[in-house]
Amino acid sequence: MSHYRGGADFEREVRHHLEAEGYEVIRSAGSKGKADLVAFKLGEFLVVQCKRNGICPPAERIEVQRLASLIPGAIPLVATRPGITFKRLxxxxxxxxxxWVADRVEENQ
Structure with a gap:
């Protein structure tokens, strides 16, 4: 599996995880920049950089935080392994x- 393919697969896995938690998710396929995913649901907006190995270079951390700062209350995150875990920057x-852990979706909604 290529490095790109593995990263793209992880982005899709994170996307499905967030969708299962009730978020609407937009993936920036082939992105080399600011954020891999943006996710939102009522009262919550996430800016997500996906890193299978957990290493997010300083310039990328700063850019994810800068992008999140443009939206009041947005949460800058790095998604990583094992499983799918999130780090709030x-x-x-x-x-x-x-x-960081997503709010659980209510089963009766």
């Missing part, structure tokens, strides 16, 4: 993050 450094 809190600053420019590699240790500037906190775990």
């Amino acid at each position: 809190t600053g420019p450094g590699p240790k500037d993050w906190a775990p």
